[in-house]
Amino acid sequence: MYQEVTLMRSSTGNTGRHADVLKSLADFSKQHRAARWAGTFASFLETIFPADARGISRTSHQYIWDMMRAEGFEGADGRLRCQLFENELYGINDTIDRVVDYFKAAAAGSEVGRRLLLLLGPPSGGKSSMVILLKRGLEEYSHTDAGALYGIHGCPVHESPLHLVPHTMRAQFRSTYGVDAAGELCPYCATRLQHEFGGDFMQMPVQRIFIAEAGRVGVGTYAPHDPTTADIADLVGSVDLSKVSEYGDEGDPRAWSWSGAVFAASRGLLEMIEILKVKREFLYLLLTLTQEKNVKVSRFPLIHLDETILAHTNLAEFRKFLQEAENEALLDRMVIIQVPYTLSYKEEARIYRKLTSSTQAFREVHLDPHALHVAAVFAVLTRLQEGDEREADNLKKVRLYAGEDVEGMSPSDMEKVRAKNPDEGLSGVSPRFVINALSSAIIQSQAKSLTTMDVLIAIKDAIDSDVRIDGKKKRKWIDFLVTVRKDFYNRWVKEDVHKALFVSFEQEAQQLLEKYLDEVEATLDNRTVKDPITNEERKPDERFLRSVEEKIRISESGKLSFRQEVVRKAMGAYKRGDKFTLDSHAPLHDAVEQYLFEQRRDVLRLVSSAARPDDETRQKISVVEKRLVDEYGYDSHSAREALNYVTTLLAQE
Numbered sequence: 001m002y003q004e005v006t007l008m009r010s011s012t013g014n015t016g017r018h019a020d021v022l023k024s025l026a027d028f029s030k031q032h033r034a035a036r037w038a039g040t041f042a043s044f045l046e047t048i049f050p051a052d053a054r055g056i057s058r059t060s061h062q063y064i065w066d067m068m069r070a071e072g073f074e075g076a077d078g079r080l081r082c083q084l085f086e087n088e089l090y091g092i093n094d095t096i097d098r099v100v101d102y103f104k105a106a107a108a109g110s111e112v113g114r115r116l117l118l119l120l121g122p123p124s125g126g127k128s129s130m131v132i133l134l135k136r137g138l139e140e141y142s143h144t145d146a147g148a149l150y151g152i153h154g155c156p157v158h159e160s161p162l163h164l165v166p167h168t169m170r171a172q173f174r175s176t177y178g179v180d181a182a183g184e185l186c187p188y189c190a191t192r193l194q195h196e197f198g199g200d201f202m203q204m205p206v207q208r209i210f211i212a213e214a215g216r217v218g219v220g221t222y223a224p225h226d227p228t229t230a231d232i233a234d235l236v237g238s239v240d241l242s243k244v245s246e247y248g249d250e251g252d253p254r255a256w257s258w259s260g261a262v263f264a265a266s267r268g269l270l271e272m273i274e275i276l277k278v279k280r281e282f283l284y285l286l287l288t289l290t291q292e293k294n295v296k297v298s299r300f301p302l303i304h305l306d307e308t309i310l311a312h313t314n315l316a317e318f319r320k321f322l323q324e325a326e327n328e329a330l331l332d333r334m335v336i337i338q339v340p341y342t343l344s345y346k347e348e349a350r351i352y353r354k355l356t357s358s359t360q361a362f363r364e365v366h367l368d369p370h371a372l373h374v375a376a377v378f379a380v381l382t383r384l385q386e387g388d389e390r391e392a393d394n395l396k397k398v399r400l401y402a403g404e405d406v407e408g409m410s411p412s413d414m415e416k417v418r419a420k421n422p423d424e425g426l427s428g429v430s431p432r433f434v435i436n437a438l439s440s441a442i443i444q445s446q447a448k449s450l451t452t453m454d455v456l457i458a459i460k461d462a463i464d465s466d467v468r469i470d471g472k473k474k475r476k477w478i479d480f481l482v483t484v485r486k487d488f489y490n491r492w493v494k495e496d497v498h499k500a501l502f503v504s505f506e507q508e509a510q511q512l513l514e515k516y517l518d519e520v521e522a523t524l525d526n527r528t529v530k531d532p533i534t535n536e537e538r539k540p541d542e543r544f545l546r547s548v549e550e551k552i553r554i555s556e557s558g559k560l561s562f563r564q565e566v567v568r569k570a571m572g573a574y575k576r577g578d579k580f581t582l583d584s585h586a587p588l589h590d591a592v593e594q595y596l597f598e599q600r601r602d603v604l605r606l607v608s609s610a611a612r613p614d615d616e617t618r619q620k621i622s623v624v625e626k627r628l629v630d631e632y633g634y635d636s637h638s639a640r641e642a643l644n645y646v647t648t649l650l651a652q653e
């Protein structure tokens with residue numbers, strides 16, 4: 001068999017891939033057949049339990065925490081970077097840290113474990129995604145050795161077999177195994193134990209269980225539908241009339257329909273969607289469940305259940321909820337974690353990339369390299385604090401939040417600025433709004449290429465036609481689009497086109513930078529410079545230095561301190577063993593770029609001036625276009641558009 005596989009792989013690429021898939025599927029299936037186990041409680045205690053007493057007696061919080069740790073690793077900052085979220089949720093690390101902290105504390109036995117976890121955030125902000133990742137994580141984990149879970153076979157809440165240990169023997173149990181047997185047998189198993197096994201709990205059947213949302217094991221989900229018809233039975237079940245005749249008594253737990261979400265979630269996670277929309281009666285039940293680990297169902301004694309409740313809601317519901325005074329006591333019993341939109345446009349663009357790459361229609365369309373970033377800057381602008389802040393400040397903030405160097409601010413200022421505006425990210429445009437705008441642009445365009453300008457227009461159309469946005473906000477948001485174009489896109493596209501004018505821009509820029517540095521050092525030291533070709537000694541080229549510096553408006557009186565600072569930075573880099581590059585000094589970076597660009601502008605002038613370009617001109621232009629395609633992420637359509645656009649910009653300067 002193995003040989004067959006290798007043979008197949010060495011033939012054509014297609015069958016090779018085919019074989020790879022088969023092999024992965026086989027591995028997957030093998031993993032998922034993970035040691036199944038079934039036996040009596042007696043043999044469970046003998047063969048399974050002693051090997052992992054701690055693991056088997058874990059609470060749901062401890063189980064989830066262990067799952068996160070199994071997925072995660074310590075980041076450089078000593079924090080747990082949970083891999084579960086790392087490549088799925090972008091730009092909301094603070095939120096993820098808080099969720100991780102919650103489980104860490106709850107697993108350690110802190111009081112927070114007795115409070116319901118409520119995720120609070122704007123629509124399409126990733127709340128459901130976060131819960132889905134946890135669910136999938138649990139499903140996977142339960143198939144691993146470390147995540148092995150056992151339950152009483154046939155139990156409607158897949159309860160821990162340790163519930164079978166009689167109370168009078170629990171002290172002895174504890175001293176033998178070093179762990180607690182906590183929790184009560186459910187009414188169903190209690191009845192069965194008497195009827196089927198005559199009370200001999202050692203004979204009760206136990207099996208390994210695997211968390212599976214579809215199988216209603218360890219994951220439960222509840223979404224409120226119509227509140228007027230919602231019945232508590234959706235959560236805790238009801239009498240199953242078809243079985244009453246069989247057992248002869250409505251009060252027999254075996255005649256109960258155990259279909260409620262809280263039962264499915266036992267041992268794992270209960271997701272409560274839009275929790276504040278549910279009746280208060282539901283809420284009390286859930287809060288008691290987290291606090292006391294039990295629910296009351298008519299005619300049965302309290303039912304012990306161990307599960308973690310993760311609820312979510314949006315801000316509008318939450319504000320409404322806050323207005324009712326009697327809800328205050330309920331809030332005390334919740335841990336609330338905000339899930340805002342990201343404020344980093346780079347992370348926001350990653351969300352778009354993820355969402356677009358999973359859609360066929362998008363995969364067939366080329367987006368120019370700034371299309372998603374431009375949309376993301378727009379989205380972030382709508383999320384910033386409204387108020388009297390000046391536009392320029394907000395533009396700086398956008399760049400600061402994306403981790404860029406901003407004059408007059410250091411990265412450490414970010415925390416301060418964020419703290420001053422705690423509500424930022426809780427409103428504004430959602431990723432979904434942008435994706436919808438992009439989708440309609442794709443449908444309309446027919447062309448298989450969308451440029452940044454197409455995207456800006458698509459967003460403008462989406463704003464115009466959205467009835468939920470009032471006129472004042474529409475105007476403001478459309479102004480943002482203008483800002484995005486002027487202050488972000490123009491800079492980016494100019495840089496691309498300019499760089500594409502050179503065979504190797506990076507190399508020429510580095511050479512120019514080194515020349516600048518040599519000349520500066522010579523002037524500062526009052527030295528002469530040796531001409532590399534003639535070997536003649538000459539004075540430093542002050543004219544060259546000034547022509548570079550003037551690009552970034554360094555004045556005659558400011559030049560000395562600028563030059564000293566450049567040399568200081570260069571020395572610093574040298575001492576650290578780093579190379580002094582354009583990235584080492586932001587203002588000098590701009591100066592060098594502009595200096596080089598101006599030398600090559602004539603090519604761009606050709607694009608616009610020649611009505612009927614001759615062969616040579618056409619050739620020059622097509623070289624630039626080709627570089628845009630090969631090196632800067634354009635396709636030929638968007639490259640041509642970018643070239644025309646930049647030429648027009650230059651004509652206006």
Ligand SMILES: Nc1ncnc2c1ncn2[C@@H]1O[C@H](COP(=O)(O)OP(=O)(O)OP(=O)(O)O)[C@@H](O)[C@H]1O
Nearest residue numbers: 088089090092122123124125126127128129351431
């Ligand atoms: N920070 C983020 N990182 C990655 N993807 C995100 C992020 N925020 C939102 N998304 C994506 O946006 C989409 C909508 O998110 P999701 O459904 O999780 O939001 P929600 O908060 O549950 O919204 P709602 O309140 O409308 O239910 C998902 O496809 C999700 O992957």
Ligand SMILES: [Mg+2]
Nearest residue numbers: 124127128129
């Ligand atoms: Mg949701």
Ligand SMILES: [Zn+2]
Nearest residue numbers: 155159186189
């Ligand atoms: Zn049971």
